[in-house]
Amino acid sequence: MLRLPYFASRVVGAAVRSPRRAAVGALVAAAVVLGAAACDAGATAQDTAIGNGSSFVTGNYGTTVFRSGARPKAPDVEGTTLTGSKFKLSTDRGSVVVMNFWGSWCTPCREEAPALGTLARNFAGTDVRFVGVDIRDDPASAEAFMRTFRIGYPSVNDPNDLVALDFSGTVPPASIPTTLVIDRSGRIAARIVGQASYSGLKALIKQVKAEQE
């Protein structure tokens, strides 16, 4: 229900401007002030969740593609879907899995939803599985979202961020939305941070689908 995720803008291997430099700048400024012996710390004011309601960082999204030898293994996440059935990633082993982290409150998620819904329908009947991970959402809103965008694939309800946490050691979802393409052997082949495009995601899926296990 708390709809203020941070949208990390850094992309692996890409030099993009990043808000994290702000903190460094402030810290170095503090160091310098101390170093100049005119000691007056206090350069880093703290934002509070209350103080700043809009923490979205738009733009600077990017795709990371992992070569087949360098793919991190996806954790065997499990959970309960919004409709109450059990989900376990390893049961889809042998299929290409497209895992989308989303929330019904998140504008870029709503923007990319039609593309995801269409792709899921286009790949229906093949060995490509789509699964969503619904983050910081109430199930009623999530189900309404799925009706609006005609999302046919299941979504794991993750109110405690445990699915996201399972990925923290490998390729964590760096923002909402994040889309992972997991190959047939259960390794992460690609990550899209931010809004996925229809053509971009389709090309990635086809590429991974064309690989032999």
Place this chain on the structure above:
Amino acid sequence: MTWLRNPPEAKPDAQAAEAAGLDTTLASDGRATTAEGLRHAAADIQDAAAEGLRHAAADVQDATPEGHRDAAATPHPAGLSLGVVGWLRWGWRQLTSMRTALVLLFLLAAGSVPGSLLPQEGTNPASVAQYYSSHPVLARVLGDLGLFNVFGAPWFAAIYILLFTSLVGCVLPRTLRLVGSARQPPPRAPGNLSRLPFAVSYATPLAPEAALESAAKALSGKRFRLRTGPGWVSAEKGYLREVGNLLFHMALLGLLVSIGLGGLFGYKADRLLVTGTSFANTVTALDEFHPGRLVGPDNLQPFTVALDRFSASYVTSGTLVGQPAAFNAKIRYSASPGDAMHSYDLAVNHPLIVDGARVFLIGHGYAPEFRITDGTGRVVFDGAVPFVPVETTGLVSEGAIKVPDANPKGLGFVGVFLPSAIDVGGKLESYFPAPNNPMVSLVSYAGNLGMNSGPSQSVYSLDTAGLHELAVSPKPLAIGQSVKLPNGLGTLTYTGYRQWISLAITYDPGQSAALWSGIAVLAGLLLSFMVRRRRVFVRASTDETGNTIVDLGGLTRSDAAGGFEDEFAGLATEISGLHQASIDASPSPDPGLEAADRTDREGSGPSSHQGSGPSSPDQSDPPDPEQSAGE
């Protein structure tokens, strides 16, 4: 450097110059810590600017360190023949000068100004987007200059990296010099001790060698560092001052490094947490995330925090009524997925420390709960919505509920939550922060919430551009009450409320190092202020009549506390006692008189040198090798 510049006034003997050199060497070593030192440093900057070029130019001509001073004397077409090494040397001297550091510090401050005047991408991207749409041309220019992301702009990074380099380049060589200074033996005794600020002279029946030996023993017993020569003993004490100086400089470097460490590997984050829910420390679960330069989403400590209960107590009477008395959050946490959950009482200034990260309780508020059904009869929203307090006496809070997926039309509500609602002349207010009569008052909208494209919105406010207000009675709702929306758009029910807390998560791996460095900086500073370096010289010789004459001289610097006079008198009494003599003259604060008394007998030094203090040293005197090592 410092004393080479002084014009030679006269020619005192070498030892006197050396003893006097104490002042200049100590002054230049301690310049970072004293006001006097700052003046010295300022002089050095002037000097470095003027001489640096000449020196560097000369270095190209003659690479030996000795040679460049001679070469510098001859005018040289600088710049043309400077060469790469020369320019680099010159550049480095400029960069590490204090003037450059001050200029860079000023630039850093000036460069931060646009960061507070203009909206910044890192903290407020929505305002940046707004600025772009309202001032398209100007915004593009400002954006190209990096003024919407000042702290990430290359020019800003250039300033602070140069400043850091400048400081390290200044402090590091000085630290090395201080090591040399702390190991330095005392200088040779000056020839004429009577010219020193503290001096006594007396005759003794002992032979000169025996007298010196017993004096040395006495001084050594007082933990003086000794140096002996033919007919003299030099003793020095107070090297702890140099140790303090050294400690100060090294701790300053440590402080810079540890703060840099925190900036690179640390992070700050915020998270709002409603009672009965939990979150994990992963980027997607955080409201705000300000990572250090080298922190990635995979570097966060994988802990989980669940909030079971939050209680706030308030002052119920007196003038402070309504003020918070205590906050307590009952939480459970686990350090990593799969670990056991531990209970913890989180309170203000009682953070949870897990895996090196600190979790602070920094705020609280109310989250009213709503259930909304749309026109088709489906439940399209069912949950708690955090409202933000807008005042403290009654904790009146505001928030927004967004239901973009309601049918046939999207629904939106803006509302006020009143913990202790009371009707004051037709106007609803909250008289107390505790939930004595929790009510909500809502304004309802229908239409397009604008959430399917465009810039992301704040969850606490509603963009009413595509919405129209619904004609609904403004009557406030009590728990369990509903409002039926017109035209069959749906129903909203106020089902209850929860409390929320806001948490600040900080991780700073350099924190304890910075603390200890800070303490060491202070300790070193105190030591270098409180300990003074003082020197005692003893000379014993036989005069024409065959008597042994013992001269004692003492010297100290910045004896603000005035303790050295007594210390010297005590030493003089002790040594003369050992020499079976009584002091015929008490230690004189005016050595000029003593010097006048003695010039005839010793025949050294013209009377024009009866200054009360040490005279300026002269570069033509062969200095003590160790002494000349420091600039």
